Amino acid sequence: MAIKSYANKAAYDAAVKPTIESQVSMIETTREIIVDGVNVITTSPAVGDLVMLDEANKIVFLKGGSWIQKAIIPTAWTHVGYVYLRMGRKVGVIDKNAADMKWLDVCQYAITAISSTTLAINLRMSPDYSVNTTVDVTLTSTNIDATSAAEISAAVAAKATAVGDTKAWWAYLADANGNKVDSDGTQIIIQCDECVDYRFYNVSATGCTIAHVTWGDMPESSAYWRGERGFYTNYWGVQNIARTKAWATNNGRVPSSNEPVGPQAGNSEPVRPSAFETSEYCADLRAAYKTYEEYLEKCYAVVCPQKYGCFSLPDGATMAKLYAQKTAPTKDGGTKYKFPALYYGYNRSYGVAGLDFGDWHLPDVLEGTLLMKDACINTLAPSITKMGTTAVNNSAHRWFATRYNVNYAWIFYGWNGALNTGRVLNAFRSQAVALLEID
Numbered sequence: 001m002a003i004k005s006y007a008n009k010a011a012y013d014a015a016v017k018p019t020i021e022s023q024v025s026m027i028e029t030t031r032e033i034i035v036d037g038v039n040v041i042t043t044s045p046a047v048g049d050l051v052m053l054d055e056a057n058k059i060v061f062l063k064g065g066s067w068i069q070k071a072i073i074p075t076a077w078t079h080v081g082y083v084y085l086r087m088g089r090k091v092g093v094i095d096k097n098a099a100d101m102k103w104l105d106v107c108q109y110a111i112t113a114i115s116s117t118t119l120a121i122n123l124r125m126s127p128d129y130s131v132n133t134t135v136d137v138t139l140t141s142t143n144i145d146a147t148s149a150a151e152i153s154a155a156v157a158a159k160a161t162a163v164g165d166t167k168a169w170w171a172y173l174a175d176a177n178g179n180k181v182d183s184d185g186t187q188i189i190i191q192c193d194e195c196v197d198y199r200f201y202n203v204s205a206t207g208c209t210i211a212h213v214t215w216g217d218m219p220e221s222s223a224y225w226r227g228e229r230g231f232y233t234n235y236w237g238v239q240n241i242a243r244t245k246a247w248a249t250n251n252g253r254v255p256s257s258n259e260p261v262g263p264q265a266g267n268s269e270p271v272r273p274s275a276f277e278t279s280e281y282c283a284d285l286r287a288a289y290k291t292y293e294e295y296l297e298k299c300y301a302v303v304c305p306q307k308y309g310c311f312s313l314p315d316g317a318t319m320a321k322l323y324a325q326k327t328a329p330t331k332d333g334g335t336k337y338k339f340p341a342l343y344y345g346y347n348r349s350y351g352v353a354g355l356d357f358g359d360w361h362l363p364d365v366l367e368g369t370l371l372m373k374d375a376c377i378n379t380l381a382p383s384i385t386k387m388g389t390t391a392v393n394n395s396a397h398r399w400f401a402t403r404y405n406v407n408y409a410w411i412f413y414g415w416n417g418a419l420n421t422g423r424v425l426n427a428f429r430s431q432a433v434a435l436l437e438i439d
Contacts, residue, residue, distance in 0.1 A: 040067050045083045045438070048379040050387070051093050051194045053078040057352055059315070060435070061091075064383035079387060080350055082380055084371050084433070091436040094371065094380075095348055095360065098391040098431040101341040103399055103409045103424035106328045107192040107200045108178070108214045111152070114142040116207035118306035123156070125165040129197040132204070135159045139260070142271070149173040152401065156190055168193035168331040170190070177215070180329045189213075193330050195425045201406045214338070218323055220403040224419065227263025228298040232309065234404075236269055236418055237302035239372040241293050243417025244300070245392035248272055251416070253279040261288045263299050270300055283436050302419050304369045311365055316401040320346040320361035341399045341409075341430040348432045360432040363400040365410050367433055372398070372412050390431075397428040 008029045040063045048064035055076035061083065072429035073079075085092025085235060109123070117139040122132035137155040139148050153171035160169040163259040169192050173185035176401065180189075190210075192200070201212045226237040238244045258281050259271060273292045276282050289295040305311070314322065324346035327335045337343040345362030349355070363371060370376065377392050384391055398412040411428060413420035422428055 004109075010397075026110045035152045039069055039073055041266050043438075045091050046086055047083055047376055050134065050383060051080040051083060053080060053352065053355075059352060059354065063123060065379075065386070066382065068270050068383060068386040070386055070388070077348065079389075080355060082393075084376055085367070086378060089437050089439075091438055092367065092370070092433045093355070093436055094392065095386065095432040095434075098390040098392075098429055099344060100281050101344045101399070101430040102194050102340045102427050103339060103422070104214065104334065104338050106214065106338050106376060107195050108212070108328065109190045109210055109211050110174075110178075110213040111144070111188040111205075111208045112186070112188065113209040114139065114144060114148065114207065115209075117142060119152070119207035121152075121156070121210065121369070122175070122203065123169075124188070124199045124202050125160055125163050125169070126167070126197070127164055129199045132202070133159060133163055135182040137207075140356060144163070144173070144185060144188055144401055145366070146183060146185075149185070152188055152190065156179075163177045167196070170328065170331040172258045178328075179218070191328065191331075193194075193328075193336070198407050198425060200425070215403070215406065216323075218403060221310045221311055222312050222407050225306045225309055226305045227300060227303065229266050231263050233292045233308075235343045235420065236300060238270075238296050238300040238417060239302055239369050239412055239418035240377070240394040241301070241374050244270065244296055245273060245292060247416035249274075257281055258283075259369055261285060264410050270296060300418075304417070307364055308405040310377050310402055310404070313364070313402040315416065316345070316361040316364035317368055317435070319364065319401040324361070341428070344399060344430045345401065345432040348434075354436045355434060359434045362399060362430060364432045365419065366399045368398065368410075368412055374415075392431070397422055399430050 004081050041227060042061050042063050045061035045158055050062040050064055052060045052062055055290060060089060069291045081095040083091055084094045088274050109386050119137040121135040123135060125133040129293055137152050149171050156169045156171055158231045162410050171188055171190045172180045174187050176186045182399045201268040203210055203212050204225050222234045222239060223232050226233050248270050254275055262282050276285055276292045276295060285295055292320045319342060323339055324342040326338045328338050330336050342362055346360060348360035349357045377394060380392050392416055395414045406421060408421035409424050411420055411422040
């Protein structure tokens with residue numbers, strides 16, 4: 001390790017720092033010691049540090065940011081990702097890879113009883129999802145069996161062709177758990193192998209009992225707690241202040257009466273920065289909060305941690321364990337994962353304990369709130385830039401691991417930096433996280 005001496009800080013700042021080895025510098029005027037590290041291993045990882053596997057497949061942490069020199073990291077080492085969270089002995093790791101995935105990509109409806117051999121089943125098919133498409137079915141019997149399933153499948157497929165819906169519509173006999181069977185089934189599943197419209201859950205029928213069953217027993221919640229003292233809301237909870245401020249510059253409210261101090265009830269949006277700084281109606285806000293950023297933090301930021309609403313749902317690891325590997329048969333004889341974003345978060349392995357299958361998952365709302373904080377993504381950015389992997393930025397919509405309702409799941413909303421919801425048929429940024437425990 002090189003040791004250098006500089007007459008003053010200006011001389012140090014002007015000097016070219018080494019990129020091959022670490023350097024220790026001393027500033028003569030102040031006797032200050034400065035370490036300029038190159039690929040330094042640390043046993044006390046912090047946000048922004050690299051997570052690596054060395055040549056022996058041992059987990060190694062390298063100090064991040066300016067300390068990284070990618071070109072001289074040993075070629076036998078494997079880059080896993082980055083530290084995004086540190087709590088005591090627990091280290092949150094975000095995988096270096098990311099992709100845009102749908103949250104849901106199959107639609108299923110279960111017939112559990114048949115009362116007539118003449119059925120009229122109302123489904124939503126293209127080209128007009130706003131109205132029911134009625135599928136008329138004539139059955140040989142009222143039995144729930146392979147014959148009835150085949151007759152329903154033929155009728156559903158024929159109707160899809162007739163109205164110009166090119167997706168794979170069909171039906172099959174299933175057991176109580178929804179698994180396709182050849183005999184002794186307890187229900188008939190009508191399925192569309194893709195989810196492409198938000199009205200997919202609409203279904204009704206005469207002559208049989210039918211229900212939308214795509215979600216199974218997966219829980220949902222449509223609220224959380226927001227703000228310094230907090231209000232329960234389902235909208236407008238800031239997760240990234242810089243992004244919200246940028247959005248509010250042109251899209252925030254222009255008040256026409258005095259703005260109250262403190263979190264506002266309901267789903268109101270923040271005022272514009274210009275209004276905060278100059279409006280007569282924001283005088284109380286300026287007196288209470290030194291900056292616009294403090295106003296956003298105190299009045300609109302999502303309280304974290306908390307246990308209300310979506311924060312009370314199963315965590316990301318549990319969601320991965322229970323639902324990420326759920327599959328559905330496809331009409332062409334294959335299978336597909338029902339919840340692609342959840343599966344993407346689960347489907348990671350680096351072959352070592354803590355970073356193997358079952359250790360990774362899509363972030364839950366708590367993990368996502370911590371990830372998207374300004375300080376976290378700003379600290380991650382230099383390391384990600386050095387390594388050349390997909391940025392964790394504040395402008396991309398990002399899936400979280402829990403549902404809002406039949407049609408939406410929770411997201412970081414890149415448009416305005418808030419915790420919000422996205423339609424499950426959309427493809428948003430998905431990225432796996434894991435939690436390591438270190439000595």
